[in-house]
Amino acid sequence: MTTDTTGTVARDDDPRRGPADSPFVRACRRRPVPHTPVWFMRQAGRSLPEYRQIRANVAMLESCRRPDLVTEITLQPVRRHGVDAAILFSDIVVPVAAAGVDLDIVPGTGPVVAEPVRTLDQVEKIRPITRDDVSYVDEAVRLLVAELGDTPLIGFAGAPFTLASYLVEGGPSRTHAKTKALMYGQPELWHALAGRLAEITLAFLRVQIDAGVSAVQLFDSWAGALSEADYRRFVLPHSAAVLAGLADAGVPRIHFGVGTGELLSTMGEAGADVVGVDWRTPLDVATGRIGPDRAVQGNLDPCVLLAPWPVVEAEVRRILEQGRAAPGHVFNLGHGVLPETDPDVLTRVVALVHELSAGPADQG
């Protein structure tokens, strides 16, 4: 129970509380929570039979452009698992396609770009986007916010480095060699590309915030491929521009990458409220690097979900324990749900996180 400024007592299920006062948003803001909130990156997707069914005859990008499908797919894991937040069903390449880049999402591969970026002329043809270019996202967010009630909706976008990697490599890459070669060999072209992608990302996140999302996550999934010095020189200014552009938006900003143990403190400097941590760095160690001014999100290894339940349970306990060192903890995986994951295990993890972390709300 809480007491508002008029002295009226609001029950925990009172709709007036709204998503801004949800455990998820409170943890992002380092406020006391009734339980540790939990959601999963890629919670909507191939681990769910109801997702595989609805996507059976619809291409990935087409499904992202149909508000009815986006709404249904986003809600599926919320209904099934009782997670503390929904994440908009979309993809990091959706705004880039809206900006005029010829690309597709190939099943089992990922984004594939028809003409990889090599010249300034190509960069200049990637045009800035407006709300009208992504009106289907605006519409889907509005439908979802109405359906979700007190459950917060997370909006997201890809960060400039991760987007640039797809555009320069032409598809997924293990080494990001072409991207790094461009970065080192043609720094002006690199900064022009990353700057344009930062503009598009900021505009895309603004559309989602204006439509009502309660938080945003900036995915720099592949930033861990860079040294700290190169990250600072080539990537940080562009990601910081996106995050600074949202400073007045009033929603928490989460910043996530994989293999970023050595970058955690610098990624925090980019300006997020919450830093996502993969499974390689324990959360207490991560908090030591990030500092007391930011919450953390993570960090169960998605592969652990394929192990017998006692292993999963022990890992969930360890992560909750190490997360207590952080000023705020959002439970999540260290990267996305693997398609072969048994969805019932995800549901059990949500219940276990809630059970183990529930206690009298700290009034501090």
Ligand SMILES: Cc1c2[nH]c(c1CCC(=O)O)Cc1[nH]c(c(CCC(=O)O)c1C)Cc1[nH]c(c(CCC(=O)O)c1C)Cc1[nH]c(c(C)c1CCC(=O)O)C2
């Ligand atoms: C790098 C990246 C991409 N897309 C995304 C990232 C950053 C997050 C991360 O690091 O995983 C972001 C993304 N993509 C998708 C979401 C949905 C929201 C959620 O997390 O539930 C999110 C947040 C749907 C999707 N995006 C994609 C799928 C699978 C396509 C399908 O179901 O047919 C989904 C559900 C396609 C995609 N798109 C991309 C990849 C690597 C793939 C997978 C390729 C494959 O394995 O088939 C690029």
